[in-house]
Amino acid sequence: MSKQVLIAYGTRFGSTEEISIKFQQILEENGFAVELIDLKAKKKGKPNITNYIGVLIGSGIRITRWTKEAKNFLKNNIKTINENKILVGIYLSSGEASDPDKRPAIIEKYLVKVFEELGLNLGDNVLYDAFGGVFDLSKTTNLSWINRKMLNTAADEDPNIVRNERRDYRDWDQINKFIEDFIRKLE
Ligand SMILES: Cc1cc2nc3c(=O)[nH]c(=O)nc-3n(C[C@H](O)[C@H](O)[C@H](O)COP(=O)(O)O)c2cc1C
Structure with a gap:
């Protein structure tokens, strides 16, 4: 219970889901219990993030946008994260982040800007990164x-x-x- 981690993700084509499942596997190998939630599939009742020692939130990008479910999940939990300094790891799968040289600009565009918009305080408790994407x-x-x-x-x-x-x-x-x-x- 005390070592429970939440992974909540929004994916359209499966790339962010595969990354999230990999995170689950690695966390479990390291002795953590993981709750993995597909935010697009889950219809009712979102988890209370204060029940976890850490929270991972992932989204794919399509036409410059996060999935609305992942963005809303972050938005709805901003106050709790800021006030309780909950450890969060926020990650994207983005076609534009596929080129390592472009990644810093993509992190700025799709992460830092969104954090500013939603009012997320960037302290030691917030990790974030943009991973490349899949074009199938x-x-x-x-x-x-x-x-x-x-x-x-x-x-x-x-x-x-x-x-x-x-x-x-x-x-x-x-x-x-x-x-x-x-x-x-x-x-
Ligand atoms: C129609 C379409 C539009 C896309 N638009 C963007 C975009 O604006 N920016 C970007 O970085 N990637 C874009 N991508 C690439 C996706 O980010 C990439 O496929 C990613 O792996 C999707 O993650 P998901 O499968 O978890 O949804 C687009 C992909 C598709 C199919």
């Missing part, structure tokens, strides 16, 4: 027609997006480092 234009893609069409159009401009192929730009060393830093703060 393969035959087995789970993207809807409209999402495929948008990605195919974007492929004209962005060499990371390749027609008829699946490209996974998540850097698992970066992702592992993030969770290791989070665990260090938990202990």
